[in-house]
Amino acid sequence: MRSSLSIAVKDLRAELRTKQVLNSMLIFTLVVMVILSLSLSDVLSESSVIERLAPGLIWIAFVFAGTVGISRAYVSEIENGCLEALRLCPVDCAAIYTGKVISGMCLMLIVEIAAIPVFIVFFNYNIPHLPEIFLIILLGTAGFSAVGTLLAALSVNTRTREIMLPVLLIPLLLPVLIPTIIATAKILAGDGIFQIISELRLIVLYDIVFFTLARLLFEHTLEG
Amino acid sequence: MSGIISIKGLNKSFAGHTALHNIELNIEKGEFVIIIGPNGAGKTTLLKILETLVRPSSGSVEISGMSLSKSPVQIRKIIGAISHESYLYNDLTVEENLRFYGKMYGLSNNELSLRIQQLLKQMHLEYSYMDRVSTLSRGMKQRLSIARSLIHDPEILLMDEPYTGLDLQSACDFERIILENSKKVTVLMVTHDLDRTYNMCDRVVILRSGKISSDIQRKDINSIEELKNIYSKVFMEEHEK
Structure with missing residues (x-):
């Protein structure tokens, strides 16, 4: 775990210094929010319409911003052969994967936390039960990062990685995106935590299954 | 007696192409060994296997008494790697x-x-x-x-063409540092730069087409010219093939 945390801290330190990925993700999220709020400006006064549209809108922004971020997860590792140097360290490949998942998740959470107030302002909509929304975001993001980190490693040495990653990632994310969007919709409609237990179970199950599988497969991904 | 690095019957194939064929190599603790050979001779593959980054197809490799296939993490603890990449x-x-x-x-x-x-x-x-x-x-x-x-x-330093991209001053600094440390560690260096490494090494291994074609102690070579002649013959044979 110490090695994983060292990798995550190293990634976040380098990213917070350059802000290359973070800025791209934030700008992407902001642009999506602005475009959607402009295109839906005639229905923004009806909160019932926003309640139905918001879960999809929020997660479209998060998924695409996350894809932008995760596609850059290994850029610093490829430069100067650092990925090879990491593999030379006496740590399990699963520790490298876990570190990358943590750093990817942290970056996405920063963007998502910044995006929520932007959404409230642009859509003139007050989100009820914010802690529940953050819980859904946390669990959904964990699933995204678990799968995205593995696929980013898989596509990092391919020439068409920018195209390959979303093509592989989005279908694999559907099992976690569906309950996440449903849970978000229920919370926005005024339901409490007890009404979304079944969705939360599905999301947690997805997170555990894919995180465990990806940890096992990661070594083979790097060797390939 | 087996040395700090002991390679027996090592083979490595990639998609039908044999990169290394029946390599037998024993390196004693504290030795400074350079591996030379034409491009595609299998030098880097051999180094990557010792670094635990590539799995051998067959054969056994032991480093400091530990089997490469059984204890890769333990082996990584005693290995340091330098490459042309930083x-x-x-x-x-x-x-x-x-x-x-x-x-x-x-x-x-x-x-x-x-x-x-x-x-x-x-x-x-x-x-x-x-x-x-x-x-x-x-x-x-x-x-x-x-x-x-x-x-x-580390106990062992593995170096893959470390002179690439270095200017004269940097290469001299590099040599000074490596020589200072080579007394304490076993060094295995893949290089094309015979002029620079001849005086530093104890032993020269020449690889050709995935096989060891010569394994010479430096004390048995009279001059760098003699070594260059041996290497030229290997190179010409490879070129003619």
């Missing part, structure tokens, strides 16, 4: 890079502070510890790369 993070400082790799090798914060101080002094980088790697010259990066590879005090 293995450094451009957006981190000199000190942050060393601290990160030190932690990956399980060193405590106190051990690390002392070791980093020692290494930076030895590499003449003590005034650059706060500089980002992206601002360093190629020579400084290579010196930092050596410091990175020595952070955990």
